[in-house]
Amino acid sequence: MKYILATILIIGTVMAQDYYKMTAVDVIEIKTIPAAALMESSANGKYFDHSGDLFRPLFKYLQSNNLTMTAPVEADVEKGKMRFFVEKPKKDDSLSSNEQVKVFRRPDRTVLSIGIRGSYSESNFEEGLAKLNDWLNNNKGWRRAGDPVAVYWNSPFNLWFMKRSEVQIPVEKVE
Numbered sequence: 001m002k003y004i005l006a007t008i009l010i011i012g013t014v015m016a017q018d019y020y021k022m023t024a025v026d027v028i029e030i031k032t033i034p035a036a037a038l039m040e041s042s043a044n045g046k047y048f049d050h051s052g053d054l055f056r057p058l059f060k061y062l063q064s065n066n067l068t069m070t071a072p073v074e075a076d077v078e079k080g081k082m083r084f085f086v087e088k089p090k091k092d093d094s095l096s097s098n099e100q101v102k103v104f105r106r107p108d109r110t111v112l113s114i115g116i117r118g119s120y121s122e123s124n125f126e127e128g129l130a131k132l133n134d135w136l137n138n139n140k141g142w143r144r145a146g147d148p149v150a151v152y153w154n155s156p157f158n159l160w161f162m163k164r165s166e167v168q169i170p171v172e173k174v175e
Contacts (some may be wrong), residue, residue, distance in 0.1 A: 003161065004012050004090075006056075008085060017073070019033070019036055019070065019071075019085050020032075020033055020034060022072070022115060022116045022151075022153050023114060023115035023166060024162070025115045025117045026112045026114070027114065027132065028112065028113070028132065028135050029113055030110060030111070030112055030113075030136070030142070030171065031107060031110070031111060031113055031123060032108055032109070032110050032111075033110075033111055033168075034108050035105065035106060035107050035108045036083055036085050036086070036105070036106060037085070037086035037095070037103065037104070037105050037106075038049050038063075038074075038083045038084065038086065038103070038106055039042070039058055039061055039081050039083065039084045039086060039102070039103050040058075040080050040081055040082065040083045040101065040102045040103075040104070041054045041055075041057040041058050041081065041100055041101055041102075041103050042079070042080060042102075043080040043081075044080065045098065046077060046078060046080055047075045047076060047078075047079075047080050047081070047082065047150070048076045048121075048122045048125075049077070049080070050080050050121075054075075054080070054081070055082060056099050057100035058082060058084050058101060058167055060100075061098070061100075062084070062099040065095060065145075066172075067087050067096050068087045070084060070085045070086075070087050071085065071154075072085075072149070072151045072152055072153045072155050072166075073147040073152045074149050074150070074151055075149060075150040075161060076147060076149055077122070077125055077149070077150055078147060079147070084092075086103070089130045089170065089172050090146045093095045100164070109145075109146075109170050110145075110170065110171055110172065111168040111169060111170050111171060112127065112135065112136065112142065112163050112168065112169045112171045113132075113151075113166050113167070113168045113169075114131055114152065114166060114167050115164065115165075115166055116128050116131055116164070116165045116166060117161070117163065117164055117166065118160060118161060118163060118165075119160040119163060119164055120150070120152055120163060121155065123133060124165070125150050125165075125167055127167075128165075128166070128167035129148050129167050131163070131168035132147065132148070132167055132169050133174075135171070136171070140174065141173060141174055141175060142171045142174060143172060144169055144170070145170040145171050145172040146169070146170030147169075147170075149167070149168050149169075150166070150167060150170065151165055151166040151167070151168055152165050153165060153166075157168065
């Protein structure tokens with residue numbers, strides 16, 4: 001119960017630090033995600049089967065390291081992973097991984113993204129992914145360079161019709 005109340009207080013507020021701009025609803029765009037330090041938790045199985053189990057270790061890590069929640073939150077849907085960005089200007093070299101949370105740096109990357117409005121559901125993710133796959137099939141100048149991720153911009157306590165998310169696929173130009 002204490003985690004739920006703390007989550008409402010922290011995530012229910014506007015997150016002060018956005019690492020990049022969100023993609024507008026129903027817009028497909030190619031954008032660069034800047035290099036960043038990330039915190040990641042993992043579970044055996046798909047993300048939508050374990051999202052609460054993935055959130056708790058990250059939340060505890062934030063609390064124990066006096067860190068602020070940031071937006072967005074990323075999820076590897078197939079691999080069952082959730083990532084938070086390390087707040088700016090926190091020195092990520094002062095943070096270390098533990099049994100439940102891996103801390104690492106990721107270089108900048110180019111993604112194909114679609115903006116979504118609505119619940120953080122597997123069906124919304126799959127619908128967005130299908131649209132991105134169609135775009136890739138019709139734009140031969142780009143190819144997939146990694147696994148798709150879900151990107152969540154709002155608190156899970158927002159009303160479903162107000163939530164904003166994205167589906168992103170890492171891409172690279174075809175020479």
